[in-house]
Amino acid sequence: GAVVSQHPSRVICKSGTSVKIECRSLDFQATTMFWYRQFPKQSLMLMATSNEGSKATYEQGVEKDKFLINHASLTLSTLTVTSAHPEDSSFYICSASLGNQPQHFGDGTRLSIL
């Protein structure tokens, strides 16, 4: 089955630090990648949709200058949380899809900002 790798799995850092999260599709070329955020006991909320070679489309209320997304190739997308603050602490999950195939999720990154 489709494998999506996400790295790192956990980050703990000080307030003001920028954090980069990588999402890779290992055995297929992903035409579209998605970034989600999940707070405790809540469902996944889509942050942005990313297509290779073009600018990401952000959901309403998501600051594009704070959450920088780069989708440089068909197998790699990155999310950079710039100048992270404690309220950015959350579980960040990427997913990838090829054409009409279902989205497959990475293992997620648990971000804790002190």
Add this chain to the structure above:
Amino acid sequence: QKEVEQNSGPLSVPEGAIASLNCTYSDRGSQSFFWYRQYSGKSPELIMFIYSNGDKEDGRFTAQLNKASQYVSLLIRDSQPSDSATYLCAVTPGGSNYKLTFGKGTLLTVNP
């Protein structure tokens, strides 16, 4: 506001029983429907997807879709303790590469 509604549970069933999970959605334009399983602290894992009205079976899992009623369900036969997790219903207005709208999930507990 496009919404996906699920009973948050917890839904508790004995081992070997059938677990029935339900989901309703508000957007009549929804085309694709997915069930994901999420264990605590982990990311979602695709269980089933269904595009057409009716039933779709895969092993112990059956997805049922009724577009007229805007209702999709997941049946788990012969429930096992390892099935204990949160089950997320997700819909999309187009194909699978469209963004998913998730319900809040139903927590299922299978008791040995």
